[in-house]
Amino acid sequence: MxxxxxxxxxxxxxxxxxxxxxxxxxxxxxxxxxxxxxxxxxxxxxxxxxxxxxxxxxxxxxxxxxxxxxxxxxxxxxxxxxxxxxxxxxxxxxxxxxxxxxxxxxxxxxxxxxxxxxxxxxxxxxxxxxxxxxxxxxxxxxxxxxxxxxxxxxxxxxxxxxxxxxxxxxxxxxxxxxxxxxxxxxxxxxxxxxxxxxxxxxxxxxxxxxxxxxxxxxxxxxxxxxxxxxxxxxxxxxxxIGPLVRQAAPQALESKVLDWLDMQPTESVIYVSFGSGGRLPAKQMIELAWGLEQSQQRFIWVVRPPLENDISGSFLTLGKVLLPRFN
Missing domain, CATH: 3.40.50.2000 (Glycogen Phosphorylase B;)
Structure with missing residues (x-):
C-alpha cells in the first residue's frame, strides 16, 4: 500500500x-x-x-x-x-x-x-x-x-x-x-x-x-x-509563523550601500519596505522620512517614487540610506 x-x-x-x-x-x-x-x-x-x-x-x-x-x-x-x-x-x-x-x-x-x-x-x-x-x-x-x-x-x-x-x-x-x-x-x-x-x-x-x-x-x-x-x-x-520572508536572489546594489552596510554592527540596520503596492504621496513620504531620521536608528529604505513629485534624492543622509524602487 x-x-x-x-x-x-x-x-x-x-x-x-x-x-x-x-x-x-x-x-x-x-x-x-x-x-x-x-x-x-x-x-x-x-x-x-x-x-x-x-x-x-x-x-x-x-x-x-x-x-x-x-x-x-x-x-x-x-x-x-x-x-x-x-x-x-x-x-x-x-x-x-x-x-x-x-x-x-x-x-x-x-x-x-x-x-x-x-x-x-x-x-x-x-x-x-x-x-x-x-x-x-x-x-x-x-x-x-x-x-x-x-x-x-x-x-x-x-x-x-x-x-x-x-x-x-x-x-x-x-x-x-x-x-x-x-x-x-x-x-x-x-x-x-x-x-x-x-x-x-x-x-x-x-x-x-x-x-x-x-x-x-x-x-x-x-x-x-x-x-x-x-x-x-x-x-x-x-x-x-513569522517572520515569513521571501528568499529572493541577490540584486545588485550600489557599492556605496554595500560598503556602508559592511561598516555597521551586526543586526543593527532596519530594512524598510512597503511591498509591491507601497507608494505614498510626497507629503506622507516626507513625514515618514523625518520619522525614520528622528528615530536615530540605522536603516535602509526601499521606496517607490511618490505619487506626486519625485523627492527620493532628498533623503540620502550619513548613516541612513534610501534606495529608489521602480519595478
Missing part, C-alpha cells in the same frame, strides 16, 4: 503581493512539515512578465502549481470600483473552477488555506470535508481589526470616521483615525460589506495563520486568544 504525505492546497488571490507570501508559506509547509502542497493561483493576466518569471522560477518538483482560469468581471462591477471590491468579485467568480479543480484531483487535499480575499472559498472546503485555514500575510493587529469589525456598532464607527475618535479594539491597541482602514470610511461602499464578510468568515476557520511572531505582537496575540476579549470572536486558534 502506497503511503502518501498529507496533502494541503493553498489558494492565492490575484496580484503578486498576494501570490508571493502564499508561495513562501507553501515552501515552508514542504520543507518544515514534509507536506505535499498544491498552490492554486487565480491570475488576472497569466501573460504578465512578472507572474511568468515568478512561477517559472519555482521548483515544480517541489510545489505543484495550478493556474485557475481567469474570470471576466467587466459586467459585474463598475469600472471605477475599488481594487478590493474587484478582487472579492473575482474570487467569488472563481469558486466553480476551484470546486472542479479539487474534484478532479486523484489525491484530494485534507486542508485548504486561503488568504484574506479567498475566505468565501472555505465553503468549498466544507463541501469536500476539508479543514479550512486563513493565512494573514499582514500582522496580528490587522487580523484583530478585521475580525472585530463585524462586531463594531455603526454609531461607534460613525464617531470614529466623522469625529476622528479612537476605535477601541478589545485587548489591542486602538485604531487612530489616520491609521483606519479604507473600508471603514464609507459604509455604503461595497468594499465595506466585503470586508465585514471576510471578518466573519475568518472567525469560522479551523485555524488562522499569521505572518508575525510572539515577541513582536505579544499583547495583540494574547487579546486574540483571550475569551474575554477578542478570543470570543476569533474562536479558531491563531498560529504566528
Amino acid at each position: 502506497q503511503i502518501t504525505k498529507p496533502h494541503v492546497a493553498l489558494l492565492a488571490s490575484p496580484g503578486m503581493g498576494h501570490l508571493i507570501p502564499v508561495l513562501e508559506l507553501a515552501k515552508r509547509l514542504v520543507t518544515h512539515h514534509n507536506l505535499q502542497v498544491t498552490v492554486l493561483v487565480l491570475a488576472t493576466d497569466t501573460s504578465s512578465d512578472h507572474l511568468s518569471q515568478l512561477l517559472n522560477s519555482q521548483n515544480h518538483d517541489f510545489l505543484n502549481i495550478v493556474l485557475l482560469p481567469t474570470t471576466d468581471i467587466s459586467g459585474l462591477v463598475e469600472p471605477d470600483a475599488s481594487i478590493v471590491t474587484k478582487l472579492l468579485v473575482m474570487m467569488h467568480q472563481s469558486l466553480p473552477a476551484l470546486r472542479s479543480t479539487i474534484s478532479a484531483m486523484k489525491f484530494r487535499p485534507m486542508a485548504l488555506i486561503v488568504d484574506l480575499f479567498g475566505t468565501e472559498a472555505m465553503k468549498v472546503a466544507d463541501e469536500f470535508g476539508m479543514l479550512k485555514y486563513v493565512f494573514i500575510a499582514s500582522n496580528a493587529w490587522f487580523l484583530a481589526v478585521t475580525i472585530y469589525a463585524p462586531a463594531v456598532d455603526k454609531n461607534e464607527l460613525a464617531v470614529h470616521v466623522n469625529q476622528q475618535q479612537l476605535l477601541k479594539i478589545p485587548g489591542c491597541k486602538p485604531v487612530e483615525f489616520q491609521d483606519t482602514l479604507e473600508a471603514f470610511l464609507d459604509p455604503n461602499d461595497p468594499m465595506y460589506d466585503g470586508f465585514l464578510h471576510a471578518g466573519m468568515e475568518i472567525s469560522a476557520a479551523d485555524g488562522i495563520i499569521v505572518n508575525t511572531w510572539e515577541e513582536l505582537e505579544f499583547t495583540t496575540l494574547e487579546g486574540l486568544r483571550d475569551n474575554t476579549k477578542l478570543g470570543c470572536i476569533a474562536k479558531a486558534p491563531v498560529y504566528p
Whole structure:
C-alpha cells in the first residue's frame, strides 16, 4: 500500500503581493512539515512578465502549481470600483473552477488555506470535508481589526470616521483615525460589506495563520486568544509563523550601500519596505522620512517614487540610506 504525505492546497488571490507570501508559506509547509502542497493561483493576466518569471522560477518538483482560469468581471462591477471590491468579485467568480479543480484531483487535499480575499472559498472546503485555514500575510493587529469589525456598532464607527475618535479594539491597541482602514470610511461602499464578510468568515476557520511572531505582537496575540476579549470572536486558534520572508536572489546594489552596510554592527540596520503596492504621496513620504531620521536608528529604505513629485534624492543622509524602487 502506497503511503502518501498529507496533502494541503493553498489558494492565492490575484496580484503578486498576494501570490508571493502564499508561495513562501507553501515552501515552508514542504520543507518544515514534509507536506505535499498544491498552490492554486487565480491570475488576472497569466501573460504578465512578472507572474511568468515568478512561477517559472519555482521548483515544480517541489510545489505543484495550478493556474485557475481567469474570470471576466467587466459586467459585474463598475469600472471605477475599488481594487478590493474587484478582487472579492473575482474570487467569488472563481469558486466553480476551484470546486472542479479539487474534484478532479486523484489525491484530494485534507486542508485548504486561503488568504484574506479567498475566505468565501472555505465553503468549498466544507463541501469536500476539508479543514479550512486563513493565512494573514499582514500582522496580528490587522487580523484583530478585521475580525472585530463585524462586531463594531455603526454609531461607534460613525464617531470614529466623522469625529476622528479612537476605535477601541478589545485587548489591542486602538485604531487612530489616520491609521483606519479604507473600508471603514464609507459604509455604503461595497468594499465595506466585503470586508465585514471576510471578518466573519475568518472567525469560522479551523485555524488562522499569521505572518508575525510572539515577541513582536505579544499583547495583540494574547487579546486574540483571550475569551474575554477578542478570543470570543476569533474562536479558531491563531498560529504566528513569522517572520515569513521571501528568499529572493541577490540584486545588485550600489557599492556605496554595500560598503556602508559592511561598516555597521551586526543586526543593527532596519530594512524598510512597503511591498509591491507601497507608494505614498510626497507629503506622507516626507513625514515618514523625518520619522525614520528622528528615530536615530540605522536603516535602509526601499521606496517607490511618490505619487506626486519625485523627492527620493532628498533623503540620502550619513548613516541612513534610501534606495529608489521602480519595478
